[in-house]
Amino acid sequence: MFLNSLLFLREIALSQTSKTTSYNDIPYESFPFQQTHPDRLATIARLFGLQSPNVETCKVLEIGCASGNNLLPMAEYLPNASFLGIDLSINQIAEGNKLLKTLALSNIELRCQDILDFNEETKFDFIIVHGIYSWVPAPVQEKILAISKKNLSPDGVAYISYNVLPGWHMRGMIRDMMLYHSSKFPDNVSKISQAKGLLEFLSKSVQGDKNPYGIFLQSELELLRKQNDGYFFHEFLEENNFPVYFHEFSAAVNRNGLKYLGDSDVRTMSTRDLTPEAQQLLTTTPSMIETEQYMDFLRNRMFRTSLIVHDDKKPVYNLNAADIVKFNVTSNLTPAEQNMDLHSSNPGQFIAHDGTAIGTSEPLMKAVLVYLYESSPNSMTTGEIIAGACKKLGLNPPLAAEEIAKLTAQIGQTLIMAYTSLPVGSLELTTRPINRSCLVSSKPRAFKLAQIQAVTMGMITNARHQMIKLGDFEKVLLPMLDGKTDVSEIISTFKDMVNTNKIIVKDGGTQADATRVGEIIQMQVENALKTLTKNGMLVA
Incomplete structure (x- = not known):
């Protein structure tokens, strides 16, 4: 009887998760997601x-890897680590393996496999499940947690993202409307078009309304206008x-012998953005789980990126400023002034990538902060930071x-506060040193994946696992950075083009005069190489 029940649940799960047709017809585009990085x-x-695993030699599993665009940059930048990605979509895995063959990376496998059929014995230091948990039925969710228990190494960390309530109540209402309207149409392309049309109609119908419903519809429309069809279809x-x-x-x-560690976006665990009254009340909650739940209520949160560990772990949440010595630090915070007065007590501003x-x-x-910015993309130890400052x-x-302490x-105190309060990627702490080339060689070489991404995506993944949008000039330049062509040849190639x-070279918004073309090209090549170096994109 028990076995029959299990088989019945498996049949339900398979019938509901065998979405090879929809994911093949409408691929879910995968991108590097910085918050999943080891x-x-x-x-x-x-x-x-x-304790945390050695990132340089770690083993990583991604469940629902799509075409591998999250894992592939990790595999290229961490050649001594190993990676396994599984996904149900045969087309997306084939696409990823085609790119993998071009990259000739031997430390990564992309496999077409159902989550329910995953029975590996291998222990993984990091398990990534992004954009999967909420979108599969209960038996598959339980399998994900079972894998996280069975296959996570003793000091490992699992990352699981999912939609949360109460925030998704309102978005779910919009989803229900779109499902009702689109159900009248037979194919997925028509469903997407009709669902978007309905959202546009609803938004226009409440235009000017200042009530919560009208404001929410307007904000959702603005958000969804920026999304591709794959995201729209699979989300709604x-x-x-x-x-x-x-x-x-x-x-x-907890039922699976695991426990919540924290959020990959650590700033969401802080109460700094709440009123003093709310902060005070939250100090009276009996557990961290209740505190986080009430913060979700206060923020109307829709999405979480939770980190999970084995249930025998005992995290300490009182952060100690002296613990900065455990980390290497790299900063992307740009000084607001080019020649900031460091000796005075005049305020200095440092700007993150989002402003x-x-x-x-x-x-x-x-x-x-100036020293860290100038040292980027390389990381610095506390001793190096003190000496440099x-x-x-x-x-x-x-x-x-005593003075060093x-x-x-x-x-x-300042650096840990910045890490826990600024957007991900602004200032990073790492458990390992990160050393990238700070000099432009005579024959510069970009990472192979970046050369391919420049052509296929117009964006590249940098050393921090961030996507960097390229200008037209950089899209042409990157494939030339093969380590065999010197800078003078690159400039000559641009002149020939x-x-x-x-190509057209512009000077002040208009087409450049022939006498200025060479000078402008040389300047653009030099500036682009400096930018790529700053982002850790050139091989030493």
Whole structure:
């Protein structure tokens, strides 16, 4: 009887998850997602007082890898690590393996496989499940958690993203409307077109309404206009989409011998954005799980990126500034002023990639952030940061242990606060040193994947696992960076392309005069190479 019940549940699961037709017809485009990177998962584990696996030699499993665009950059940048991606879509796996063959990477496998058929014995240091958990039925969700228990190494970290309530109640209402309307149409392409048309109609019908419903419809329309058809279909028109409350997810994790560690976007765990009254009330909740659940209520949260560990782990959530010594630091925060006055107490601003700013009036911290920016894309230890900042201020680094400890705590407080409060990728802590080429060689070589992405996507994945949008000039330049062609030949090739009308060089918005073309091309090549170097895109 028990066996028959299991077989029945499996049949239901297979009937509901065998979406090879829809995912083959309308692929779910995969991209690098920075919050899934082993560097980030290992850092958060260590930040909360746990041991974490060696990222350089780690084993990574991604469940629902699509065409592998999240794993492939990791595999190229971490040649001594190993990666396995599984996905049900035969077409997307074939597409990923075609790219993998071109890259000639031997440390990654992309496999077409049903989640329910995964029975590996291998232990993985990091397990990634992005955009899958909410979109499969309960038996498959349980299998995902079972894999996370069975196949996660003792100090490993699993990443699982999912839709959450209460925020998804309103989005679910829109999904229900679109499912009702699109059900009248036979093919998926028509369903997408009609569902988008319905959303446009609803939005226009409430245009000018200042009530919550009208405002929400307008914001959803703006969001969905920016999304591709794959995201739209699989998020709103697929059969399965089961958002849960965070406490329900936590309970499911606990049943499988696992526990919640934290969020991959650590700033969401903070109450800094809440009112003082709300912050005070949340200190009275009996557990971290309840605190996080109430924060979801207050923020009307729709999506979570949870990190999971074995249930014998004992995280420590009181962050200590002195713990900065456990990490290497790299910063993408750009000084707002080119020649910032480091010695005065005038406030200095540093800008993140999304425009968020962090300010400090302390000379030491201004010097620290400038030094880190100038050192990027390479990471720095606390000792190197202290020495570099002191040099900028014209001071000798401290020798006494007490003075070193004092500076370490001061620096650690600011850097850990920045890591836990700024957008992901603004300032990164890592458990390993990251060293990239800081010089442009005479025959520059870009990473192979970046050369291909420049042509196929117009975007490249940098050393921080971020997507960088390219201009037209960089799209042409990157495939030339093969390590065999010197800079003078590259400039000459661009000149030939101008002479044969294959490209147009502009000067101040208009087509450049023939006498200025060579000068402009040389300047553009040099600037582009500097930018690529700053992003860690050139092989040393």
